Amino acid sequence: MSKTVAKAVHVLRSLAEAPKTIAELARELGVHSSSALRMVQPLVDGGLIARGPDGRYRLGLRLVELGQQVLDEMDLRVVARPHLVALADATGATVHLAQLVDDQIVYVDKIEGAATIRTWSRIGRAVPLHTAAVSKVILAALPAPHRDRLLAAHTFTRFTERTITDPAEFREHLEAVARLGYATDRAEFEPLVHCTGVAIPDATGQLGAAISLTTVRAAADQPAADNPLHRLREAANAIATALGRPLR
Known part of the structure; x- marks a missing residue:
């Protein structure tokens, strides 16, 4: 697993536990906030995570759809x-x-x-x-x-x-x-x-x-x-x- 993919997986698992700010995610990943933001943006674009009004990131509805598809199969x-x-x-x-x-x-x-x-x-x-x-x-x-x-x-x-x-x-x-x-x-x-x-x-x-x-x-x-x-x-x-x- 590439480092980028591994970090994306870490973000998803972390947000499954609780919503996080970009600064909190950056600390967990050991990178600068700007790097963390670039890393999570593709996940946001894909609907896998979403940014709430409070500025915290949480799991997105696209994951619900994908999970339901897995279960239905x-x-x-x-x-x-x-x-x-x-x-x-x-x-x-x-x-x-x-x-x-x-x-x-x-x-x-x-x-x-x-x-x-x-x-x-x-x-x-x-x-x-x-x-x-x-x-x-x-x-x-x-x-x-x-x-x-x-x-x-x-x-x-x-x-x-x-x-x-x-x-x-x-x-x-x-x-x-x-x-x-x-x-x-x-x-x-x-x-x-x-x-x-x-x-x-x-x-x-x-x-x-x-x-x-x-x-x-x-x-x-x-x-x-x-x-x-x-x-x-x-x-x-x-x-x-x-x-x-x-x-x-």
Whole structure:
């Protein structure tokens, strides 16, 4: 990657975190403000970033269009969406669809249920491997060498008192997930937020995707008002069938 392209990528990633002035971007890039301005102008011209009334630069709407195009070209998302909407309508919960893309598990769709929950998750955002229900079921089903490579590069950050931070303990946890056929996130990433997830085989039969239901409960061990597992499995089977790979 050329230095110019690398710096442009840095600008996009930086602005994804928060809007910045040209002086702030220049400091991050280690260049003079005039050089930074020349560097960002092509991004502005292309609609990838925009300058607001306050003088700060932020991500542009063209990125939304490009991101939507990428998502629309993902067959799994197109096939799964009506089933995700139906699941959200039936449960009132937030529904997530995640997929293994290269070496990251990424949220590729999210349907807000009637009982809207504002959570950290966002379409296009990488899933926390050691806390999310969707990542656990995908990891549990991966071939061991692939799973080991992903976990070896992962940092087991503690987010709540229930987060599993020991790699060995997490591997044992994944063995239990594989036996059960589903995974849970019991306030392991966000307090009060609980998820149940099941995996979906893709068109090749690999378990590279998963769906989950997200609810909020005051107590970590408080049962949900309605056990969502059977609904999740029905939705996963419907998606798998549409992809030509019904679950067994």
